[in-house]
Amino acid sequence: MPPIDNVPLLDLRREPELDLALEEAFRRVLRSGHYILGPEVDALEAECASYLGVSHALGVSSGTDAILLALMALGIGPGDEVLCPTYTFFATAGTIWRLGARPIFVDIDPVTYNCDVRALAGRITSRTRAIMPVHLFGQAADLDPILALAADRGLAVVEDAAQALGSEYKGRRVGGHGAFGCFSFFPSKNLGALGDAGLLTTNDAALAERARILRTHGGKPKYHHQVVGGNFRIDALQAALLRVKLPRLDGYTAARQRNAALYDELLLASGQAARGAGDRPVLLPAVVASRHIYNQYVIRLPEPGHRDRLRAFLKDRGVGTEVYYPVPMHEQACFAELGHRLGDFPHAEAAARQTLALPIFPELRQDEIRHVVGSVLAFFA
Numbered sequence: 032m033p034p035i036d037n038v039p040l041l042d043l044r045r046e047p048e049l050d051l052a053l054e055e056a057f058r059r060v061l062r063s064g065h066y067i068l069g070p071e072v073d074a075l076e077a078e079c080a081s082y083l084g085v086s087h088a089l090g091v092s093s094g095t096d097a098i099l100l101a102l103m104a105l106g107i108g109p110g111d112e113v114l115c116p117t118y119t120f121f122a123t124a125g126t127i128w129r130l131g132a133r134p135i136f137v138d139i140d141p142v143t144y145n146c147d148v149r150a151l152a153g154r155i156t157s158r159t160r161a162i163m164p165v166h167l168f169g170q171a172a173d174l175d176p177i178l179a180l181a182a183d184r185g186l187a188v189v190e191d192a193a194q195a196l197g198s199e200y201k202g203r204r205v206g207g208h209g210a211f212g213c214f215s216f217f218p219s220k221n222l223g224a225l226g227d228a229g230l231l232t233t234n235d236a237a238l239a240e241r242a243r244i245l246r247t248h249g250g251k252p253k254y255h256h257q258v259v260g261g262n263f264r265i266d267a268l269q270a271a272l273l274r275v276k277l278p279r280l281d282g283y284t285a286a287r288q289r290n291a292a293l294y295d296e297l298l299l300a301s302g303q304a305a306r307g308a309g310d311r312p313v314l315l316p317a318v319v320a321s322r323h324i325y326n327q328y329v330i331r332l333p334e335p336g337h338r339d340r341l342r343a344f345l346k347d348r349g350v351g352t353e354v355y356y357p358v359p360m361h362e363q364a365c366f367a368e369l370g371h372r373l374g375d376f377p378h379a380e381a382a383a384r385q386t387l388a389l390p391i392f393p394e395l396r397q398d399e400i401r402h403v404v405g406s407v408l409a410f411f412a
C-alpha cells in the first residue's frame with residue numbers, strides 16, 4: 032500500500048456498490064410520474080417511524096424545515112421564548128428567530144457539549160413556550176431532567192435530533208421523547224440524502240396532523256386555509272434514494288463507532304489523551320448516553336492556540352478537519368439585539384476555541400485513522 036498522504040474529513044463517494052440500487056430507485060421514481068409526496072414518501076415515513084419507534088414521521092424538505100415546522104405546529108411566534116443551547120448549528124436558533132420568537136440561550140456541559148440542564152430553569156419566564164435540546168455530534172442530551180422541567184412548567188420539548196438519527200437515551204431512540212423530533216438527511220449526517228431532506232417525528236396524533244397540514248401551505252381541504260403554512264415537503268426522489276440507504280444505517284453507525292473506538296484506543300495508549308476531562312493535551316469524546324452514533328468525532332485541545340495550530344499541521348499532512356462551531360449563537364451578529372456579550376456562556380465559548388472534528392465517516396479505513404492519530408501525536412512530539 033502506498034503511504035497515506037490524504038485523509039478527507041468526509042468522502043461521499045466511498046460506497047460505489049450502492050450506485051446500482053440508487054439508480055434503480057431513481058428510475059422507479061422517474062417512470063412513476065409521481066414526484067411530490069405519494070408512495071415513496073409514505074413508505075419512507077413508515078420505515079423511519081418504525082426505525083425510531085415513534086407513531087408519526089413526516090418527510091420534510093430539510094432538517095431546518097423540520098424544526099421550523101415543529102415550532103409552527105406548536106403555534107410559537109412573536110413574543111414567545113424558546114430555550115436552546117448557544118453552542119449548536121445555526122438552524123437551532125435561526126428557526127426560532129424566523130418565527131418572530133426569541134431564542135433564549137443556555138450554556139453547555141463542558142464534557143458532553145450538550146445543553147447544561149441545570150442552567151435551564153433560571154432562564155424560564157412567563158413568555159417561555161418550549162425547550163429545544165440538541166443531541167450534539169450524535170449523543171443524546173440529558174433528556175429526563177429537561178422533560179421533567181418542561182412538564183412541571185407546561186413547556187413543549189422539541190428535540191433537535193438533526194445529528195442523531197438512531198441515537199438513544201436510556202435505551203430509547205431520540206426524536207420520540209418530546210413533542211417533536213427533528214432530523215436532517217443533509218449528506219454529512221449519518222443517513223444522507225443526495226440533496227436536502229429532513230424528517231419530523233411525534234407521538235402526538237393531533238400535532239402530527241397539524242404539521243402535515245402546515246407542510247403543504249396549511250390548506251385543508253386543499254386551497255382552503257385556516258392557517259398559513261409553507262412548502263416543507265421532501266422530494267419523492269429523495270425519499271426513494273433514502274429508502275435504499277436506511278437498511279444500511281445501523282451498519283454505517285457501527286462503522287462510525289468502530290472508528291471512534293480505534294481513535295480512543297490509539298490516543299489513550301499514547302498517554303497524550305484523556306476521556307472527557309483531565310490533565311492531558313487532548314480530550315476525547317465522553318460517552319454518557321446509551322447509544323452515541325458519532326455523527327462527529329470531536330476532540331478538545333484545552334491549551335490556548337493548540338486547536339488552530341493542530342488544524343493547520345493536520346492540513347499540511349493531508350488530514351481534513353472542521354470546527355463545529357467556531358462562533359456560538361450568542362456571539363452571532365444577527366442576534367446582537369439580544370444583548371449578549373463575551374463571557375456570558377464561558378463553556379460554549381471555550382468549546383468554540385478548543386474543539387476539532389476529525390474524520391469519522393463509515394468507510395474511513397484503519398490505516399487512515401492511524402495516519403490521523405500519528406499526525407496528531409507528531410504535532411505534540
Ligand SMILES: *Cc1c(COP(=O)(O)O)cnc(C)c1O
Binds near residue numbers: 123165217
Ligand atoms: C444539520 C443540522 C440542522 C439542519 O439540518 P439541514 O438539513 O441542513 O437543514 C439543524 N440542527 C443541527 C444541530 C444540525 O446539525
